[in-house]
Amino acid sequence: MARDRKPRVYHAPFDVGGNAYYLSRAERGRGFISKTFVYFRQWFGYPIDRDLKVGAGGNPFLSIRWWFGLAEILFRADVVHFNFGTSLLSDLNRKWIMADLPLLNAVGISTFVTFQGCDSRISDFAIENFQVNACANCRSRLLCESSYNDYKREMINAALAWMDGVYAVNPDLLHNIPGAQFLPYSNCDTRTWVPPLDDEPDSGARLRVLHAPTWREIKGSDFVIAAIKELEAEGENVELVLVENVPHAEVRRVYETADLLVDQVLVGWYGGLAVELMALGKPVIAFLRERDLELIPVEMRDDLPVISATPETLKETLRGLIRDRAGLRLHGKRSRAFVEKWHAPDKVAEFTTTAYLKAIAARGGPVRVGARLGRLARFFGFYARFGLRTCASIWRGRLYSWVWRAGPAITAAFAILAAPFIWLAALWRLHVAARPASLWGTTPILTLPLLAEADRQMGFHSKTLAYTAYYITSKFDYVLKPQIEWLAKRFPFLIPVFRRLVFAWALIRFDVFHFFYDEGILERDGRFGVSNSELKWLRRFGKRIYLYAYGADIRTRKETEALGKFNCCTHCDRPGINCLCDSDAGAKNMEKFSKYATQLVSMGDMMAYTPGARRLWYWPIDLDKLSYVGTSVEVGGRPLRIFHAPNHGWAKGSQYLIAAVDKLRAEGVAIELDMVSGVPNDVVVSRMADCDVVVDQLLIGWHGYTALESMARGKPVICYIRDRAELVDAESCPIISANPDTIERVLRELVERPRVELADLGRRSRGYVERNYSISAVAARLGELYVDTAKFPRRVEAAISRRTSCLLPAEEVPAAGQLA
Known part of the structure; x- marks a missing residue:
């Protein structure tokens, strides 16, 4: 670090729940110059250092304060720590994906980001993977599924590509942000948020349950309100304290009178409100997803005092706490100790400032103003040239559009x-x-x-x-x-x-x-x-x-x-x-x-x-290329080898085949699977020569070209045939039909059948292809098609009819002893 200068950190462009502000104050205590710059001051009233007056959804380019803030960051910042998964130039409607990161990186500024909830919670992932989740009934679900989910994914990818550190305050977000680190909330100054002196709940008084949602659907407020109303109706000594739309400066008095907080019952983790209540020595109920707990430090998991409850278990959880006031006080004391250990801003700042120093050192130390000017000149010079090329490209695109029209x-x-x-x-x-x-x-x-x-x-x-x-x-x-x-x-x-x-x-x-x-x-x-x-x-x-x-x-x-x-x-x-x-x-x-x-x-x-x-069956097979190999009768105890070559496994039902083979192998059945995908056709044809049976598909209801190639090689084929009437020469077709419900049984039967029967089935398969799918057989069908529909001149039609009638039939299948 420079001899006479403290490192400068800027938290921007949002401060969700005071998290960035209190972290910046703790970073100051560790010798950093740390500030918060925000696009707009939220109605909650958390303190900030500078309001850039951009406004919610506003265009930052139209705010003079934003330009001054950008200039200060470019010439003074060593680190910019972004919050709520965004940056200075990110906007869903304008399709800006962290557009300022190349500029900050060119200047030599280290960048970090903290994802804090819906900025990176992918609704389709949550709904598919979590039985209890906050997205299923959210009013913004349609927005997420239409465009916001894709925007979040792009923002995450940009952050992972450009930033020196990526954090998440909720562990469920780590499923969507590979490589990110868990960072505890730092939104509460534990030196000023202390338990009230008279905080000893009367065992005979009504239990005051606090619930203060900022977004009812996400917090599961309907479940909370319903559970407490039911308990009241059943005569339990409880009352609900519902706090909404009240500035942060006014709510602490209400918090101090509460006996218990129900934070949320859907998200899977607790929020900043829970940290504040735990700092006051209040017990907290929140749904904790077991799968997510694996993503936080083991020691933190062991220390967790939060009482977990789902919408289904909340009512009985509350009933137990109403009747156990002593246990409630114990939870409150553990909560205070937990916050002091894990959420005190100075503890979190110890972690972030260490990361900042490593990132600054990795970039060669602080960049002086003169060097920054030179880097900016090179950056904008490059993009000026790039801009000219882009303009040329735009005009080429317009010309293309005109030509296309x-x-x-x-x-x-x-x-x-x-x-x-x-x-x-x-x-x-x-x-x-x-x-x-x-x-x-x-x-x-x-x-x-x-x-x-x-x-x-x-x-x-x-x-x-x-x-x-x-x-x-x-x-x-x-x-x-x-x-x-x-x-x-x-x-x-x-x-x-x-x-x-x-x-x-x-x-x-x-x-x-x-x-x-x-x-x-x-x-x-x-x-x-x-x-x-x-x-x-x-x-x-x-x-x-x-x-x-x-x-x-x-x-x-x-x-x-x-x-x-x-x-x-x-x-x-x-x-x-x-x-x-x-x-x-x-x-x-x-x-x-x-x-x-x-x-x-x-x-x-x-x-x-x-x-x-x-x-018209129009899939010809080149019988000269696909020579007969058959199915070996003498295998020396080798397991039955199944071959499967899907181009799209989801369409072919590959997962059902894999599951069936795995189950049979677990039972000791002598069977194995050879599966290839994404390789040239010559490789597929070569690989199938060593197998005993080929599985084409189990879902579509009709055989594919691979089935015909396999039959030409003399291999028995399994394939789901929905309607055998659609087959050419259906009575002689040797394809074994199987679907996901029957594939295990069919494979088991094939293992038990003598190999000589499989070899005979392979010979019949070759004969079937020779009769019906050779190039000559398909040519004869095309000839009939032309004669019936093309209306060629008489000489041409007569020539086609003559060739159609003269096409030689497929050769007879050789005897078993003559087969190569």
């Missing part, structure tokens, strides 16, 4: 310019060469290259197009991800133009367009949906349009939940995000698609969301 006009212009080439190319392909061209895209689904190959078997010139590629596969003919990323970095306003150039190229190049329901070549309509403009232009130029479902693009919550007890929405972790979800949006999409598409196509459980769609 002009999209239909640009599309029309390109289409009109390309019209002669479009008609000539189509005329040549369909009427001269008799070889149509098809495009599969643009959702990067694993099966696109195989579907294009199926089209080629029908004599088409077929290609695949994707704008991006996932970790599963990137084997598409045209992947435009590098071009999109290049434009996004340099000329984002040209992305809509680029997509329309691609669309014009596709109009010239292809006759048949196969899209999934979620997106085509142009920007989608909403979260899911091929562009209405794109569909119109495709039809105007006589293109054939086929739309297919993959799941999330058509799945709506209302219709899904109506399917039965087990469904894809049962454990959805992000409703409204993972799938389409909105029934109205889904209905509008289907109406639009039905109007323009040559044919809607769907299968399995997806038929429920696509009225009027043609049932």
Whole structure:
């Protein structure tokens, strides 16, 4: 520390319950210059050092006092200790997330923050994890769930990223603030708040129970009032002293006449009011959550004199205290000793000042005024350059918006310019060469290259197009991800133009367009949906349009939940995000698609969301790539190995499978689980070779592509099938159906079955895929689709019919001795 200067600490911009003020006075006693700066003086009347006159919800930039306060902090402060989980520039409505921290950090000021309650209490977490909580019936719950919870999370993340110390005065807040430290209240000067000299309650007098809520819903006041009224009605010697909306300077006389305080029965910890009453030697009742007590010092937990009660136990707790005045006096004495040990401001200041000194030393000591000026110049110089770049970015964004809004006009212009080439190319392909061209895209689904190959078997010139590629596969003919990323970095306003150039190229190049329901070549309509403009232009130029479902693009919550007890929405972790979800949006999409598409196509459980769609099983399997390995008969005592490869565990019911396997293993059943997720498809296919049985999913009600890949490898498959009528060749389908209620029983039965039976089931699985899901089988179905709906010229239609009838059937499954 500098030779002749005391460290300077500023507490801002709120002082909740006098906590910051009394802590600052204790810090002064330890040789610091400590002050409180607040945005506004609260009606409670706690003392402060300076009111910056910003006002509740006010814009600090409009307060001259705020500017003077900021200047003093920038040039004099060594430490700024923020309170109520905020900073000098934080505001929910203005979307300010501790915007001043980069500036303070650049100057070399150490920063700390104390979270004090609703500034960091996440309502959805509290409701989900705590049976008794203050959020369920709070009048601000809708605000929290709509925007405030997300704001709190962002504030917490900013504090953890920037600040030297993060504290919480309530232990339940530590669940939401990883790495924060518990800091006891320091809102009561124990030298002036002492027990009254005549504080000996008369055992025959009415027990005066004090309750002084600042927010009734959070404190559980209705439960407190009801409990005391019931006790009075039952003849117990008790009365309620209810104090509300009274300035702090006037309430101490009331506090001194009370015999007992009921602080709250919902939050899980006591508040600053309880500290004041304990300093007066008064017993305190408050709900203490056992789970939260693990987060405070062990010695403090052992010393706690607070009497815990929930809304259900409060009445009987009070009844016992009414009849035990001697025990009540003992609780009062313990309360006073507890406050002196844990809540005396000088004890708390000992902890905070030590942390301040460490933070200042870590930054190289106090920063002198000259150095601060230099740092400010560098900081604002950087942000001046950054601001210029930001302005340029804003104008690029506006240009992008203009180009995007002009999209239909640009599309029309390109289409009109390309019209002669479009008609000539189509005329040549369909009427001269008799070889149509098809495009599969643009959702990067694993099966696109195989579907294009199926089209080629029908004599088409077929290609695949994707704008991006996932970790599963990137084997598409045209992947435009590098071009999109290049434009996004340099000329984002040209992305809509680029997509329309691609669309014009596709109009010239292809006759048949196969899209999934979620997106085509142009920007989608909403979260899911091929562009209405794109569909119109495709039809105007006589293109054939086929739309297919993959799941999330058509799945709506209302219709899904109506399917039965087990469904894809049962454990959805992000409703409204993972799938389409909105029934109205889904209905509008289907109406639009039905109007323009040559044919809607769907299968399995997806038929429920696509009225009027043609049932066509369109998941081809590359049997050359997925060679038969089967299930081994000789395993040498190895446990039954279950393989599971979910892309989204919540949708596949993975937790039920894990629980079933764990339970069976605990019982000594010879079974093990091999589970992978988030890896390329080649890894999944390789890993499944070593297993005995594959579990696809237990909730959706229809098998996925992984089930077909597993069957192609000769593996028995477990999967929840809601309606076997939706299966192709249902009578010969070897899939074992199981749901969360039956998976344990099904696994147990499989363990007990001879391995030779599992091997036979695997051979049947391979045969089923060869007959129904080979590329040739899917190509034949596509041929029938084209003949029935495409209305190609006669030469093309005849060629498709001939190829469809000539497609060779799948090879017979080899005998067991011939299998590799």
